[in-house]
Amino acid sequence: MNITISPCPNDTFVFHAWVHGLIPGAPKIEVTYADIxxxxxxxxxxxxxDVVKISYAALPWVLSEYALLPxxxxxxxxxxPLVLTSNRETGNNDPARLSSRRVxxxxxxxxxxxxxRLWAAQHVPGGVGExxxxxxxxxxxxxxxxxxxxxxxxxxxxxxxxxxxxxLLADLGSWWEQDTNLPIPLGAIMARRSLDLSAITGWIxxxxxxxxxxxxxxxxxxxxxxxxxxxxxxxxxxxxYVNEFTExxxxxxxKAVTSLLSRAAQEGLVPKVDLAALYL
Numbered sequence: 001m002n003i004t005i006s007p008c009p010n011d012t013f014v015f016h017a018w019v020h021g022l023i024p025g026a027p028k029i030e031v032t033y034a035d036i037x038x039x040x041x042x043x044x045x046x047x048x049x050d051v052v053k054i055s056y057a058a059l060p061w062v063l064s065e066y067a068l069l070p071x072x073x074x075x076x077x078x079x080x081p082l083v084l085t086s087n088r089e090t091g092n093n094d095p096a097r098l099s100s101r102r103v104x105x106x107x108x109x110x111x112x113x114x115x116x117r118l119w120a121a122q123h124v125p126g127g128v129g130e131x132x133x134x135x136x137x138x139x140x141x142x143x144x145x146x147x148x149x150x151x152x153x154x155x156x157x158x159x160x161x162x163x164x165x166x167x168l169l170a171d172l173g174s175w176w177e178q179d180t181n182l183p184i185p186l187g188a189i190m191a192r193r194s195l196d197l198s199a200i201t202g203w204i205x206x207x208x209x210x211x212x213x214x215x216x217x218x219x220x221x222x223x224x225x226x227x228x229x230x231x232x233x234x235x236x237x238x239x240x241y242v243n244e245f246t247e248x249x250x251x252x253x254x255k256a257v258t259s260l261l262s263r264a265a266q267e268g269l270v271p272k273v274d275l276a277a278l279y280l
Contacts, residue, residue: 001195004042004049006187007033007225008155009234010241011053014072016218017210018203026203033225035135036154036187037107043190044109050192051200055107056185056257057114057264059278060271067197068257068278072189072204075245075253080173080184081112082158084166085150086143095123095170101149102130104139111186112154114264115172121267123170140164154186156229156237182256183245197280208247254278 005011018026032049034042040058042048043066052066059068083098098120105113108131120128132148136155143151144164153161161168173184191200211218219231226234245253258275265272 001027001050002030002032003051004032004034004039005053006036006039008241009222009226009229009237010074010155010246011187012222012225013211013218013238013242014204014208014246016221017207017214020221022210023203023206026206035106036110037133037135040107040109048192050195052190053187054190055110055112055114056188056260057111057270058109059188059190059257059261060265060273061109062190063273063277065192066190067193067280069189069191069197069201069204070249070253070280071201071208071247073185073246073249074187074241075183075185075249075256076241076243077177077183078173079158079186079240080171080176081115081152081154082161082168083116083150083152083170083172084140084143084157084161085169086146087165087167093169095120096125098124098128098150098169099126100129102132103128104132104134104142104148104151106134106136106139106152106154108133110154111184111260112152112172114260114269115176115184116152117269118263118267119170119172119175140166155241156226156233158240159233159236160229180256180259182259183253185253185257185260186241188257201280205247208242211242 017023040054043052043054043062139151139153142148176184264270
C-alpha cells in the first residue's frame with residue numbers, strides 16, 4: 001500500500017506509528033512526502049496513491065475515486081490560514097488594499113485559497129489581482145522580498161511569520177469561525193474506494209492513539225521531515241493541528257466540511273458535490 005502525505009509535523013506525528021510498523025495487523029506502507037499542491041494534483045490524476053492527504057477544497061474533484069476517511073486529517077479552531085503583508089506597508093490594515101494586487105498562495109485547490117476567495121468576495125472590492133502559486137516555504141520570503149504584495153500561508157507560518165518581517169492582515173480562521181461557529185476543515189485523508197476503508201480507518205486511528213500515547217518516539221522522524229523547524233515550533237504545530245477531530249471527524253467536523261463545500265459551490269468556486277458521498 002502506498003501513501004502520500006505532507007512533511008508537516010501534524011502528518012508525520014499522526015502516521016509515525018504506521019510508517020514504522022508499530023500498528024498490529026497494519027500492512028507495510030510506502031510513503032511519499034509532498035507539498036499540498038502536489039498531493040491535490042496526484043489525487044485528481046489517473047494513478048494517484050492508495051491513501052493521500054489533500055485539501056478539503058480539492059474534494060469535489062476526487063470523490064468519484066476516493067472516499068473521505070473520518071480520521072487523520074486537520075480540522076480545528078484557531079488554526080486557520082493567514083493573509084500576510086510586508087512590514088514596509090504598516091499602518092494600513094484595510095483588506096481593500098489587496099485590490100488588484102499580486103497574492104501568493106500555496107495551491108489553487110487548497111482550503112486556504114478557497115477560504116481566501118470567500119473572504120475576499122466580502123472584503124476586497126473588485127477582487128485581488130494576479131494569483132501566484134508558490135511552494136509553501138517560498139511564500140513568506142516572496143512577500144518579504146517584495147516579489148508579491150501579500151501571501152496566504154498555513155501551518156507553522158502562524159508561529160514564524162514575524163521573523164520574516166511580515167504583518168498579519170487577516171486571520172481567515174477567525175473570520176470563518178465567527179461567521180459559522182464551526183471548526184475549519186483544512187486537510188483531509190482520502191483512500192481509494194476499492195480498498196478496505198474500514199480497516200484503513202482503524203489503522204490510522206490506532207496510529208493517532210499511539211502518537212498521543214508515545215509522543216517522544218516520533219520526535220526524530222518529525223524533525224527530519226519538518227523543513228528545518230525548531231523543536232519548539234514543531235511542538236506548537238502538533239498541539240494546534242492534532243486534536244479530537246484527528247481521531248474522529250464527528251458530527252461537528254462533517255458539518256464544517258459540508259458548510260465549506262456548499263458555500264463554495266454556491267459561489268461557483270468548486271463543482272457541486274453529492275454531500276452524502278462524504279460519509280462512509
